[in-house]
Amino acid sequence: MTATAFVSPDEIRARFARAMSEMYRSEVPQYGTLVELVAEVNAATRAADPALAARLARNDELARIDLERHGAIRVGTAAELATLRRLFAVMGMVPVGYYDLSVAGVPVHSTAFRPVEAAALAANPFRVFTSLLRLELIEDAALRARAEAILARRDIFTDRVRRLIQRHADAGGLTADEADAFVAEALETFRWHGEATVDAETYRALAAAHRLIADVVCFRGPHINHLTPRTLDIDAAQAAMPARGIAAKAVIEGPPRRRVPILLRQTSFKALEEPILFLDGDGRTPGTHTARFGEIEQRGLALTPAGRARYDALLAEARADSGSTDAGYAARLEEVFAALPDDADALRREGLGYFRYELTAAGRAAAGTVARDTTLDELVARGLVVADPIVYEDFLPVSAAGIFQSNLGGGEQKAYAANANRAAFEAALGAAVADEFALYQALQDDSIAAVRAALG
Ligand code: OOG
Ligand code: NI
Numbered sequence: 001m002t003a004t005a006f007v008s009p010d011e012i013r014a015r016f017a018r019a020m021s022e023m024y025r026s027e028v029p030q031y032g033t034l035v036e037l038v039a040e041v042n043a044a045t046r047a048a049d050p051a052l053a054a055r056l057a058r059n060d061e062l063a064r065i066d067l068e069r070h071g072a073i074r075v076g077t078a079a080e081l082a083t084l085r086r087l088f089a090v091m092g093m094v095p096v097g098y099y100d101l102s103v104a105g106v107p108v109h110s111t112a113f114r115p116v117e118a119a120a121l122a123a124n125p126f127r128v129f130t131s132l133l134r135l136e137l138i139e140d141a142a143l144r145a146r147a148e149a150i151l152a153r154r155d156i157f158t159d160r161v162r163r164l165i166q167r168h169a170d171a172g173g174l175t176a177d178e179a180d181a182f183v184a185e186a187l188e189t190f191r192w193h194g195e196a197t198v199d200a201e202t203y204r205a206l207a208a209a210h211r212l213i214a215d216v217v218c219f220r221g222p223h224i225n226h227l228t229p230r231t232l233d234i235d236a237a238q239a240a241m242p243a244r245g246i247a248a249k250a251v252i253e254g255p256p257r258r259r260v261p262i263l264l265r266q267t268s269f270k271a272l273e274e275p276i277l278f279l280d281g282d283g284r285t286p287g288t289h290t291a292r293f294g295e296i297e298q299r300g301l302a303l304t305p306a307g308r309a310r311y312d313a314l315l316a317e318a319r320a321d322s323g324s325t326d327a328g329y330a331a332r333l334e335e336v337f338a339a340l341p342d343d344a345d346a347l348r349r350e351g352l353g354y355f356r357y358e359l360t361a362a363g364r365a366a367a368g369t370v371a372r373d374t375t376l377d378e379l380v381a382r383g384l385v386v387a388d389p390i391v392y393e394d395f396l397p398v399s400a401a402g403i404f405q406s407n408l409g410g411g412e413q414k415a416y417a418a419n420a421n422r423a424a425f426e427a428a429l430g431a432a433v434a435d436e437f438a439l440y441q442a443l444q445d446d447s448i449a450a451v452r453a454a455l456g
Contacts, residue, residue: 006173009092010123013115016091016183017069017126020190024071024227027192027292030269031227033244034294038229038237039066045232052232059356059388060122068230070297070395072129073190073222074108074215076151078428080222081132083157083165085429087186088113088128090168092120095130095433097394100420104401107137107210107416109425111433112395118443121393129395132428133216137416138209147206147217150198156221161185190224192292200278200285212404215291225407226268226293234265234298241269246294249406251324253399255311256334258342261300262353263311263392266399268295271407293407301344301389302440307352310340315398324402348387349377354440355387356447359454368456376448385451390443394436 025032042065046053056062075081085095093113100109114127138144164182168174174182196203196218207214216222231237235257241248246269254265271293277284303311318329318336340352347353357376359367363384370384379385426432 004171004173004175006171007176007179009090010115010120012174012179012182013091013093013120013126014067014124015179016186017067017124019183019187020071020224021069021227023187023191024224028272028294030246030272031294033246034241034269034296035229037240037244037246038231038296041237041240042066042232045236055388058358058386059391060118061391064122064125065230065232068125069227070112070127070129071190071224071227072131073224074131074133074212075156075222076133076135076147076216078132080156081130081428082430083162084130085113085431086165086169087157087161087189090165090174090182090186091126093126093128095429095431096439097436098420098422098425098433099395099397099400100422101131101397101401101404102134102137102416102419104398104405105416106212106401106404107134108132108212109134109421110400111425111429114393116434116439118446125393127393129400132425133213135213138213140209143205143209146202147213150202150217154197154220156189158185158188161189189221191221192223193220194275195220195277195284196279196287196289198278199280200287203278203287211290215289218289223292225271225291226295228266228295228297231296231298234267234296237296238267251329251402253324253402254396255300255315256330256337258300258337260342260344260347260389261298262303262307262340262347263301264297264299264394264396264399266295266297266403268293268403268406291407295403299391299393301347301353302392302394302436303353304351304440305437306350307347308437310352314340344387344389345380354390354444356390356443357385357387357451358447359451360384360386363451363455367454370455376451379451379455384455390440393439 092115094116095111096114097112108131110129110131112127112129115121115125135144135147164178164185167178197220198218203214203218206217234252238248238252249268252265252267255262271290273288273290276287276289278287314336318333341347341350348355360383366384380387
């Protein structure tokens with residue numbers, strides 16, 4: 001047998017992310033405007049902050065930043081979710097984290113498919129926030145059965161993509177031609193369809209139970225509902241949005257602006273009301289559907305469980321009295337978060353964030369001469385080792401709920417009882433989701449091991 005050259009999963013993912021971006025740009029032109037705006041803000045931010053530019057270069061982030069995106073989709077059945085897991089695996093993307101959004105009035109639970117290894121993240125960190133509709137949260141049994149029957153009739157994957165997924169599993173990779181075909185065929189699952197698969201009455205009945213249910217159930221596939229570029233300065237990007245004709249959401253989700261950015265800050269523009277056609281008998285009746293929007297995000301330091309507990313508590317405190325939509329919220333958030341150190345060294349020494357350690361030029365020169373029991377803190381203090389923040393690659397449930405809510409046409413706050421069900425989600429997925437903290441810890445530990453080995 002001759003050896004076959006397979007295209008790397010990183011390369012397939014990069015091609016897919018590019019194809020998806022082009023498709024969404026043609027479907028939702030305001031997304032293209034956002035991408036251009038973010039590229040300008042990023043260039044200006046780098047130019048104004050050489051230390052930031054140097055750190056991005058040192059951590060292999062410079063090349064990825066203008067390519068970086070996340071998207072989101074919502075599916076209706078366990079079988080759809082399980083096949084998506086296999087589809088994303090072709091691109092080196094695995095499920096990380098479990099998010100229960102029912103507490104926030106959204107009848108879904110979710111994971112994020114993303115690359116996990118340092119080299120893969122540096123090559124292209126494309127991620128897809130993927131939600132599974134929880135039909136069991138529909139109270140009306142007849143309506144629930146109707147939704148199940150509609151979902152049972154559809155196939156969101158092309159035959160060819162199913163064959164290529166299987167081919168990848170059997171052969172251990174895809175050739176160049178197969179990879180091209182895979183990207184084109186996989187894209188079909190995420191495409192927008194302006195024709196509903198149901199009549200207007202069915203759509204309205206499902207939308208009345210929850211608008212998200214209609215979005216998941218009434219179409220041929222799980223259209224990508226947004227694609228998010230990463231900005232280095234979300235406040236500058238947010239301020240520049242109105243001049244480009246983009247109506248941004250009033251409040252930036254997540255932590256406040258800080259000297260050392262932490263976790264994830266996000267803002268979006270409201271979903272567009274788009275014309276669709278309902279299937280009424282033999283004919284088509286026009287209507288509208290609101291689902292697709294634009295979003296930008298700024299990513300910062302990944303927090304340890306201790307840091308994350310502080311974040312969650314401070315966020316809850318800031319939102320406790322009057323929620324997160326009033327005019328005073330931004331100021332209140334900054335005030336409350338003053339309790340968390342805003343200095344990379346303090347965050348590191350207090351074990352609140354994850355860091356990547358690397359030898360400096362002085363450290364390389366000192367190799368072989370440093371006592372083995374020198375602590376990391378001492379190595380950093382002596383300028384032999386530099387510690388850079390590890391970027392948060394995941395999502396935040398409170399922010400995600402805010403993004404969902406702001407795109408459901410406002411005001412909709414159906415409360416479901418808190419009922420996280422990670423076991424049911426993993427059973428549907430056909431696999432366990434990875435623990436994000438363990439992944440960051442491994443990145444940090446690997447960097448420390450490399451420093452120790454190089455020091456001798
Ligand atoms: C997903 C919302 C979550 C984010 O950035 O937090 C999300 C959705 O609306 O389907 O994308
Ligand atoms: Ni998003």
